[in-house]
Amino acid sequence: MTISKALSIELLRGMKRIRLVEEGIAERYPQGKMRCPMHLSIGQEAAAIGVGLALKHSDLAVSSHRAHAHYLSKGGDLKAMLAEIYGKATGCSSGRGGSMHLIDTKVGFMGSTAIVSNSMPVGVGLGLSLQLRKSNAVSTVFCGDGSLEEGAFYESANFASVRNLPVLFICENNLYSVYSHLRVRQPMGRKIHKMVEAIGVPSALVDGNDPQAVYEAAVAAIDHIRQGQGPFFLELTTYRWREHCGPNYDNNIGYRTEEEFQEWKQKDPIPRFEEKLLTERMLDRLEVKDMEDEIQAEIQTAFDFAENSPYPESEQAFQGIFSEKAGSYE
Ligand SMILES: Cc1ncc(C[n+]2csc(CCOP(=O)(O)OP(=O)(O)O)c2C)c(N)n1
Numbered sequence: 447m448t449i450s451k452a453l454s455i456e457l458l459r460g461m462k463r464i465r466l467v468e469e470g471i472a473e474r475y476p477q478g479k480m481r482c483p484m485h486l487s488i489g490q491e492a493a494a495i496g497v498g499l500a501l502k503h504s505d506l507a508v509s510s511h512r513a514h515a516h517y518l519s520k521g522g523d524l525k526a527m528l529a530e531i532y533g534k535a536t537g538c539s540s541g542r543g544g545s546m547h548l549i550d551t552k553v554g555f556m557g558s559t560a561i562v563s564n565s566m567p568v569g570v571g572l573g574l575s576l577q578l579r580k581s582n583a584v585s586t587v588f589c590g591d592g593s594l595e596e597g598a599f600y601e602s603a604n605f606a607s608v609r610n611l612p613v614l615f616i617c618e619n620n621l622y623s624v625y626s627h628l629r630v631r632q633p634m635g636r637k638i639h640k641m642v643e644a645i646g647v648p649s650a651l652v653d654g655n656d657p658q659a660v661y662e663a664a665v666a667a668i669d670h671i672r673q674g675q676g677p678f679f680l681e682l683t684t685y686r687w688r689e690h691c692g693p694n695y696d697n698n699i700g701y702r703t704e705e706e707f708q709e710w711k712q713k714d715p716i717p718r719f720e721e722k723l724l725t726e727r728m729l730d731r732l733e734v735k736d737m738e739d740e741i742q743a744e745i746q747t748a749f750d751f752a753e754n755s756p757y758p759e760s761e762q763a764f765q766g767i768f769s770e771k772a773g774s775y776e
């Protein structure tokens with residue numbers, strides 16, 4: 447598949463935007479104003495944007511604890527995300543959820559939750575709802591390799607398969623669940639996408655650090671689903687650069703080696719793709735610089751918005767937010 451110049455540039459811009467937002471968070475986190483746990487996906491940007499650009503706003507998505515990139519790739523509002531992380535009333539969950547509870551139903555991002563695998567049945571339920579409404583939209587479940595080790599995944603994937611539901615499972619396999627490598631969690635030689643096929647959901651394995659490969663695989667999977675052929679599972683190989691939770695690096699604590707980290711850093715999705723676009727003369731260095739300046743200006747405005755927004759009033763603490771704030775996706 448050849449993708450257009452405009453789309454190639456959007457893939458690059460999307461990756462840079464996610465990276466710069468998360469680096470902005472990491473830089474400011476030690477100030478102590480963001481009082482929630484923080485799971486960054488720096489290094490994993492290609493997976494999120496490749497899928498996000500293949501989806502429409504009318505498609506739905508849910509995610510997990512590491513959701514910033516998914517929310518932004520689906521078109522979620524950056525100001526509302528940062529305000530949420532700062533615990534402000536203008537946040538997308540009215541300041542009560544923090545980094546792990548993002549929602550923007552206007553663009554079909556139906557929520558992220560902190561309980562591993564919790565969003566599986568929610569995403570499959572959304573798929574059932576789409577099917578019952580005879581919609582041709584797709585429900586996307588962003589998840590990690592670790593979330594496939596919960597019973598909820600098997601029940602959900604089985605149900606999606608049996609009912610032929612329009613569900614796209616996107617598994618970012620970054621090798622780790624917190625500090626545990628796959629080799630101590632799953633039998634030797636198991637291939638995640640093959641295991642999922644064995645329970646009835648067709649799958650593909652893709653280089654999750656190649657945004658174009660991810661985009662193309664997502665388009666093919668979405669076509670399969672929109673044609674009424676049921677769920678599809680994409681395993682995207684990638685790597686988290688920073689600590690599991692927090693803004694720092696933690697290669698020194700012994701659960702992974704510096705060599706492994708450096709090996710994956712060489713596979714940084716952003717410079718690799720940028721170089722490709724420069725070589726193919728889709729844009730020049732000056733345009734890349736303009737792109738970065740534009741993104742940085744947007745990010746600064748969003749941080750200012752978050753910092754200057756008010757905290758929620760205590761009497762609002764138990765008021766519902768879904769209907770009054772987030773709206774409905776109908
Ligand atoms: C049910 C449940 N068990 C354990 C945890 C603690 N926990 C938070 S994130 C995580 C690892 C999840 O790994 P993975 O799904 O691969 O996502 P990644 O962090 O690598 O993005 C664990 C075990 C939790 N939040 N929920």
Ligand SMILES: [Mg+2]
Pocket residue numbers: 590591592618619620621622623624
């Ligand atoms: Mg993982």
